[in-house]
Amino acid sequence: MIEARHVTKDYGSVVAVRDVSFDVAQGEIVGFLGPNGAGKTTTLRMLAGFLGATSGSVKIHGHDIATESLEARAKLGYMPEAAPLYTELRVREYLAFRAALKRVPGRERKAAVERSLEQAAVTDVAETPIGQLSKGYRQRVALADALVSNPPLLILDEPTAGLDPNQIVEVRKLVRELGQSHTILLSTHILPEVEAVCERALVIAGGRLVAEGTIAELQARKRGRETRLTVRGDAEKLAAAVRELAGVKEVRASTLAGAPEIVELVLETLPDADAESTLERAVAALVAAGGGVRQVTPARASLEAVFAELTQAEEPKAGDA
Amino acid sequence: MSGFAAVYRREMLSLWVTPLAWVLLVVFLLLQGTIFYSIVVHFTSLADLAVETGPVEAYFGQESVFLLMTLLLVCPALTMRTFAEERRSGTIETLLTAPVTPAGIVLGKYLAVLTTYCAMWAPTVLYVVVLRKTGSIDWHTVGSSYLGLFGVGAAYLALGTLMSSMSKSQLIALLLAIFAEFGLFVLGVGEYVFEPGLLHDVCAHLSIGSQMEEMSRGIVDLRRIVFDGSIAVTSLFVTSRVVDSWRWG
Numbered sequence: 318m319i320e321a322r323h324v325t326k327d328y329g330s331v332v333a334v335r336d337v338s339f340d341v342a343q344g345e346i347v348g349f350l351g352p353n354g355a356g357k358t359t360t361l362r363m364l365a366g367f368l369g370a371t372s373g374s375v376k377i378h379g380h381d382i383a384t385e386s387l388e389a390r391a392k393l394g395y396m397p398e399a400a401p402l403y404t405e406l407r408v409r410e411y412l413a414f415r416a417a418l419k420r421v422p423g424r425e426r427k428a429a430v431e432r433s434l435e436q437a438a439v440t441d442v443a444e445t446p447i448g449q450l451s452k453g454y455r456q457r458v459a460l461a462d463a464l465v466s467n468p469p470l471l472i473l474d475e476p477t478a479g480l481d482p483n484q485i486v487e488v489r490k491l492v493r494e495l496g497q498s499h500t501i502l503l504s505t506h507i508l509p510e511v512e513a514v515c516e517r518a519l520v521i522a523g524g525r526l527v528a529e530g531t532i533a534e535l536q537a538r539k540r541g542r543e544t545r546l547t548v549r550g551d552a553e554k555l556a557a558a559v560r561e562l563a564g565v566k567e568v569r570a571s572t573l574a575g576a577p578e579i580v581e582l583v584l585e586t587l588p589d590a591d592a593e594s595t596l597e598r599a600v601a602a603l604v605a606a607g608g609g610v611r612q613v614t615p616a617r618a619s620l621e622a623v624f625a626e627l628t629q630a631e632e633p634k635a636g637d638a
Numbered sequence: 639m640s641g642f643a644a645v646y647r648r649e650m651l652s653l654w655v656t657p658l659a660w661v662l663l664v665v666f667l668l669l670q671g672t673i674f675y676s677i678v679v680h681f682t683s684l685a686d687l688a689v690e691t692g693p694v695e696a697y698f699g700q701e702s703v704f705l706l707m708t709l710l711l712v713c714p715a716l717t718m719r720t721f722a723e724e725r726r727s728g729t730i731e732t733l734l735t736a737p738v739t740p741a742g743i744v745l746g747k748y749l750a751v752l753t754t755y756c757a758m759w760a761p762t763v764l765y766v767v768v769l770r771k772t773g774s775i776d777w778h779t780v781g782s783s784y785l786g787l788f789g790v791g792a793a794y795l796a797l798g799t800l801m802s803s804m805s806k807s808q809l810i811a812l813l814l815a816i817f818a819e820f821g822l823f824v825l826g827v828g829e830y831v832f833e834p835g836l837l838h839d840v841c842a843h844l845s846i847g848s849q850m851e852e853m854s855r856g857i858v859d860l861r862r863i864v865f866d867g868s869i870a871v872t873s874l875f876v877t878s879r880v881v882d883s884w885r886w887g
Contacts, residue, residue: 362731365735366734366735366885367731367734367735367885368885368886369885369886387640387737387738387739388737390735390736390737391737393735395731395732395735397728397731397732397735399728401727401728401729401731401732402729402732403648403652403727403729404727405652405655405656406648406651406652406655410651414644414647414648414651415732415736417643417644417647418641418644418645418648418733418736418737418738419736419737420640420737459732462732
């Protein structure tokens, strides 16, 4: 559905996006993830045909966005970040305009407007001037706009930005529902959003694509696995007991404030070691050293940690344009 | 040309549901009414003179400096928001990612302001209808006068549309348009400044004032129409190139 090949956007002194290549297949919901200023919006604008790429090519539904721009744009619904709308128009008037602009045939236009009003749950404000709507409603009107021509591909730039928690939940639910009939690429800097709605994520930092894969694959990319142990005993002695075990990469010990006899050990295993058996041996060693093991918590690599690792590694390179 | 009809309808709707068009219409008609009234009063005081011209000719022609002054205010005000507002509010992003061509957008917007311009002039036909009660009216000169006004408006509005694409600020777009249109007007004044010769002829040819003066007497010179048309076409062409260039910004 989207084929991006070596896409670069050069603003003269700043390279906003460099050599980004990826595919989005039909029916996927893909998260486009990155910190603020990473090049998310610039990339999406190039995909939507609002900006031209300095080099590289983008194909939407088989049409090149540069050479067959109209055909490519007819296949996508794009929702820009700030949800810009004509505030003087009523919601229904606006959507009718957008439907006509997107070449929805005259006799189907009314039905298309009604359908998009319903899909985005804005039927109740159809006759309200857009200028009087709240941020949440405007965001949904922009979504209805993206949906009005029923395009196979939706490109949503931070669809939940500026919404309150309830609205965020609603929009995510809506995106998941739309994902059943549309291919969706949505950008965000909020990780739970990707975990909540996306099957796959692209991670961009400093204008480069630094990772790509399913959520599980990305989590697995975090090198080394950590286990947190709460043990009663002497911190130094306990740490020494496990530090030399095979498969252990690092041990960090700290005592709890107010309870100096309770030690928190963070055990990090080597990436190539069998984490489970290392853990078993570590617990046995702790018991042998006189420690009272109270709690063992395997720390699942959160997407946050993966994200931080992936994007921070790229950060220094961001300035060397 | 794709998207032209939708852009045109949206532009008309936006113009007429906001106060801008109505405020301009009221101010415009007040000014025109005052000018026309004073011209008529002036002519009634010349009762016994066998003058060649009547109030209609005076209104559109000899006294057209007033008329052109109001155009210098009304036309830039009509066009200032066309592109500047789209870029300021960000709606240009949704517009340019729809399957529309720059030419379609530019023409849709331009024809909407041109239609509005014509709608503003429409009530002034009543002046002539009222005058008919007092004497005979040469409808040919009325027709050619309105043709002249249409030509001037077409050129001014195209220039204003171009200026609106130059800035994200409506105020700057307004000022740029006033400068450009006033510049065109001042060029025509050169006709009275320079000695007969090349400069004089060039200025006379470019003069919007002389154009209205001729047309108010029923003289339709094709060169005048071509001049207005070429300003309009050139401005609109450049505007569509400017719109296209935003992709590379």
